Amino acid sequence: MEAARKLERTAGSRAMKPQQIRQAALRLFQEQGYGAVSMDAIAREAGVSKATIYAHFADKAELFEDMMKSACREEWVAVSMLDAVPGDLGAELRAIGKAYAEFLVEPRVVRLYRMVVAESPRFPELGRAFFEAGPRLITGKLAAYLQRAEAQGKLALGGASNRAAQNFLAMLRCEPHLRAILALDKSPEMPEIAAIVDSATDMFLRAYRP
């Protein structure tokens, strides 16, 4: 009964504190990097006391890992929706490719990628979570799609649908993506990306047309 009373009494603002802390931590870690952010700064940014953070997270490392895994799951949801839209094979590949290539230069995605890459050696589960939630999922989906297209006689992949999918997706991790990762431009050049996707799709189809 004590537990029940507690739950009632605290359903309001208390339950939101962990989320506030995660969001504040995400902002600061993105701006300054894991090692450069202090728990004091996170407490200030979240509008809570430091002791409150330690009431919800064991230490800085656990807060970081917990927050990052949530962020990975949330970010990749958008692109995991990539399903075949109606149209001919070329149009479908172009649409999937454009969505993915543009996703890969979104500032939120780029910032997340930077943190994952930077801290993967110290947080092994993080690199794994990112890979499974994103690249692995989307590669599998595209490979299945290409396999269906081959079964319908629209492509000649020699059964290597997974490798073909990897080749296609790799071409979408293109120079604009790299330039975004390296913070070389103020904002990504979307027309250039569209042209690259067209080029990659054309090349893919020329190579794998029956």
Place this chain on the structure above:
Amino acid sequence: MEAARKLERTAGSRAMKPQQIRQAALRLFQEQGYGAVSMDAIAREAGVSKATIYAHFADKAELFEDMMKSACREEWVAVSMLDAVPGDLGAELRAIGKAYAEFLVEPRVVRLYRMVVAESPRFPELGRAFFEAGPRLITGKLAAYLQRAEAQGKLALGGASNRAAQNFLAMLRCEPHLRAILALDKSPEMPEIAAIVDSATDMFLRAYRP
């Protein structure tokens, strides 16, 4: 004359201190990330006092940036040597591709890439230096090579040699590269890389064969 005497007297170990410091800093920054490394730790690792570091570098940021630019130049030298080896077009592309794809999973290169990606937003010159010394240089070289091949009637690129080069190189930044970046494997799987390079080369040639 005082200057001359000083130079004589200090030609031995003193001139090497900056290099010792750079090397120690590289090791620690790679292991722990920029924000997590202290100047005390660098001094210990280099076997010098903290004051000696500050005698050669204005502060932590300048030490990091100076060291990183040196590291970028040194690392990319290996792959910038990539010149056409004798053989037919397919064999040459395969050789270039294999060298580049294997370079991209070397632990030293992966560690450097992680740091550049992590700190590019805070050190804009770093992302620029990395890009110019590596991807930009190699893309230009390959584009020129492909253009010569097209002039000889061995390829049909429609004049878009640069885009073709980018497509080919993007396929070499493949899943093993991504897995290495994310620290998913203990050691890179070279046979898998060779198979991917073969696949990418075949696809490239099927698409662009006259």
Place this chain on the structure above:
DNA sequence: GTCTATAAATGGATAGAC
């Protein structure tokens, strides 16, 4: 659970002797 206050150690950077 949440706060204020503080402990105990470490951070970047410098002074002054040699």
Place this chain on the structure above:
DNA sequence: GTCTATCCATTTATAGAC
């Protein structure tokens, strides 16, 4: 140029009141 010793702000994490 190089060292030892040190300044003072900041660090992670906790104690104790509510």
